Amino acid sequence: MNVAVAKTGKGRAVSDLFTSAEARLPGSPDVIAVRREAFETYERLGLPHRRIEEWKYTDLRALVGEVLPLAASPDGAALKRAAEAVKAHAIAGASKLVLVDGVFAADLSDVKALATEAGFKTLREILDSEANPAASDLLQTVATDAVISLNAAMATDGVVVTIADGAQLSAPIQLIHVATATGASAFTRSHLRIGKGARATIVESFVAAGKTSGYHVNDAVVLWISDDADVAHIRLMDDAPDAVNITSQFVTVGANTKLNFFNMTTGAAVSRLQGFITLAGEGSELSANGVNLLQKTEHGDTTLVVDHAVPNCTSREIFRAVIDERAHSVFQGRIIVRPDAQKTDGKMMTRALLLSDEAEADNKPELEIFADDVSCGHGATAGALDESLLFYLKARGLPEKQAQALLIQAFVGEAIEQIADDGLREHVIGMAERWLERRS
Amino acid sequence: MALLEVKDLKVRVEEREILHGLTLTVNEGQVHAIMGPNGSGKSTLSHVIAGKPGYEVTGGQILFRGEDLLEMSPDVRAAKGVFLAFQYPVEIPGVATMTFLRTALNAQRKARGESEYSTPDFLKKVREVSKSLGIPQDMLKRGVNVGFSGGEKKRNEVLQMALFEPSLCILDEMDSGLDIDALRIAADGVNALRSPERAMVVITHYQRLLNYIVPDVVHVMSKGRVVKSGGKELALELEASGYAQFEDAA
Numbered sequence A: 001m002n003v004a005v006a007k008t009g010k011g012r013a014v015s016d017l018f019t020s021a022e023a024r025l026p027g028s029p030d031v032i033a034v035r036r037e038a039f040e041t042y043e044r045l046g047l048p049h050r051r052i053e054e055w056k057y058t059d060l061r062a063l064v065g066e067v068l069p070l071a072a073s074p075d076g077a078a079l080k081r082a083a084e085a086v087k088a089h090a091i092a093g094a095s096k097l098v099l100v101d102g103v104f105a106a107d108l109s110d111v112k113a114l115a116t117e118a119g120f121k122t123l124r125e126i127l128d129s130e131a132n133p134a135a136s137d138l139l140q141t142v143a144t145d146a147v148i149s150l151n152a153a154m155a156t157d158g159v160v161v162t163i164a165d166g167a168q169l170s171a172p173i174q175l176i177h178v179a180t181a182t183g184a185s186a187f188t189r190s191h192l193r194i195g196k197g198a199r200a201t202i203v204e205s206f207v208a209a210g211k212t213s214g215y216h217v218n219d220a221v222v223l224w225i226s227d228d229a230d231v232a233h234i235r236l237m238d239d240a241p242d243a244v245n246i247t248s249q250f251v252t253v254g255a256n257t258k259l260n261f262f263n264m265t266t267g268a269a270v271s272r273l274q275g276f277i278t279l280a281g282e283g284s285e286l287s288a289n290g291v292n293l294l295q296k297t298e299h300g301d302t303t304l305v306v307d308h309a310v311p312n313c314t315s316r317e318i319f320r321a322v323i324d325e326r327a328h329s330v331f332q333g334r335i336i337v338r339p340d341a342q343k344t345d346g347k348m349m350t351r352a353l354l355l356s357d358e359a360e361a362d363n364k365p366e367l368e369i370f371a372d373d374v375s376c377g378h379g380a381t382a383g384a385l386d387e388s389l390l391f392y393l394k395a396r397g398l399p400e401k402q403a404q405a406l407l408i409q410a411f412v413g414e415a416i417e418q419i420a421d422d423g424l425r426e427h428v429i430g431m432a433e434r435w436l437e438r439r440s
Numbered sequence B: 001m002a003l004l005e006v007k008d009l010k011v012r013v014e015e016r017e018i019l020h021g022l023t024l025t026v027n028e029g030q031v032h033a034i035m036g037p038n039g040s041g042k043s044t045l046s047h048v049i050a051g052k053p054g055y056e057v058t059g060g061q062i063l064f065r066g067e068d069l070l071e072m073s074p075d076v077r078a079a080k081g082v083f084l085a086f087q088y089p090v091e092i093p094g095v096a097t098m099t100f101l102r103t104a105l106n107a108q109r110k111a112r113g114e115s116e117y118s119t120p121d122f123l124k125k126v127r128e129v130s131k132s133l134g135i136p137q138d139m140l141k142r143g144v145n146v147g148f149s150g151g152e153k154k155r156n157e158v159l160q161m162a163l164f165e166p167s168l169c170i171l172d173e174m175d176s177g178l179d180i181d182a183l184r185i186a187a188d189g190v191n192a193l194r195s196p197e198r199a200m201v202v203i204t205h206y207q208r209l210l211n212y213i214v215p216d217v218v219h220v221m222s223k224g225r226v227v228k229s230g231g232k233e234l235a236l237e238l239e240a241s242g243y244a245q246f247e248d249a250a
Ligand SMILES: Nc1ncnc2c1ncn2[C@@H]1O[C@H](COP(=O)(O)OP(=O)(O)OP(=O)(O)O)[C@@H](O)[C@H]1O
Pocket: B013, B014, B018, B036, B037, B038, B039, B040, B041, B042, B043, B044, B045, B054, B087
């Protein structure tokens, strides 16, 4: 079935895309062979569609149709436009690492500042170095997921950051993805390794330079966190309103570690964040939260798989979606508790706020529990704004839109308040405010 | 010109007529009390004046300084100076009281073409008013009315009234749920707002409140109409004899 679909006109267009991109893809011949294999997997599967269970609500064949050609390497003018976008979206005090159209931009990045606290290389330089036989390990795939294989085949660059054991990073590391190429795709893959006892904040931002539009982003992140670490990981996806962003994250958490993850979706016509988080060491605490703010006909999918592989870990997930006009929000939350993972404590709470009759929310919680001494649960609600609260605010002089805005902010606040850092929390609240101002 | 004129007002809720031709005129500087048995339509009247959705006006008029109030959205009415202290104030989790007060006050000022309050001026004003009403500052950091006791919620309504300085204050059972000391403090707060430019409509079941807020006119409401109006002695009369005598009149 899938094979047949991959041989249609669309399948062939992608195939052309790979052959034409091949010369620009970094890597020794070994790496290129791995890429070709990954691409063949992608071709065989084709873009995910609704008959694939994990993609039931996000049918990329229907929503996206085809993959756009690889973006050209940014020229001087593109980098100049990217610099403006970086300025607008930079977190105060952060060490910036900037990828423009899928290519690392050293001049826009703070590699020197970072170098005192962490090891840094680009994915490109590692893949290109003949001396590194393990380079192709950086392009691992999940055999059943076509977008990840596509990412492995096409990734042009990314950052590889290693934070040493015991390092206490004073400033956040902010990875900023900037799109300057209209109608093109950027494929990136980054690896972040956090050492034992280290403390770090990683922020990822996805933005468009100026009026850049109609582009695709396919990003992958491999985050490996050692024992006794304390990590905040915040992803802010504010791509252009007609862009596509598909991101896959693979996170492994060691023992006695704290991971506080937050995802914010305020952009893109079609987006999916799929996070695969494995709690691999005992005594760890995961807090994974997110907000989808969607309007027009936007489709935003947050899919989190939390895998309790060992005993004595806790996970907390709070997810909020605000859906206006004809937008569609998807939240899929799966909690897996492996047979050995006794004393697991996993909770997930999802709430959707529907601002119009045509707004749509799909919520799919799944608990797969194979241990018997655990405490796991999930809850979900969906509904409109409370009329009696709206009236109270209006009776005190707030016009309709402003009254709604106040209640929407309170609603998403329940997830945003999980961000511990005051500055980052304010930054995220600011993003929500700008989204509210954009509402027509 | 009267500040508020309610003329032959007929209101339905869910196909059932609740107000059957109610007439009431309130002038600037006056305090009117409305008393009446449970279910006679007092809160309905206050809600329709404030613009709460769900009520169908099938006849009559409400004029505010000669303007048709029923044509205005609730926020416009508030900006023009209509204020309703609710019988049952709602709780709004996640909206800090301070943020709410500042947003509301500035929205009203903006609608009237006035400049917005600066943060220090606003804070100073809130501090003054809340102090006089015995409202502790840390209560204002909480969500609007969240975890407030019944009495605290009522005091928060009076705080807003003092802050927004409306020209028509409708107080719907401000005294319910207040202990004797809280009642006196709230009533003092209301009395401090009495002025020749401001009118008040005080809805209550108890004569006791009217000892603190002395009315110029007392109305008796029964079954969706004003059935008798008089001076403050009418309230005493009601306290002694109850509403039975008015049942037939309605
Ligand atoms: N939303 C509604 N749906 C149906 N009936 C309603 C609604 N609101 C009010 N009513 C009815 O209208 C009548 C008047 O109610 P209202 O609350 O105005 O009375 P009230 O005079 O304020 O009473 P109380 O002294 O108990 O506060 C009551 O019979 C009530 O049941």
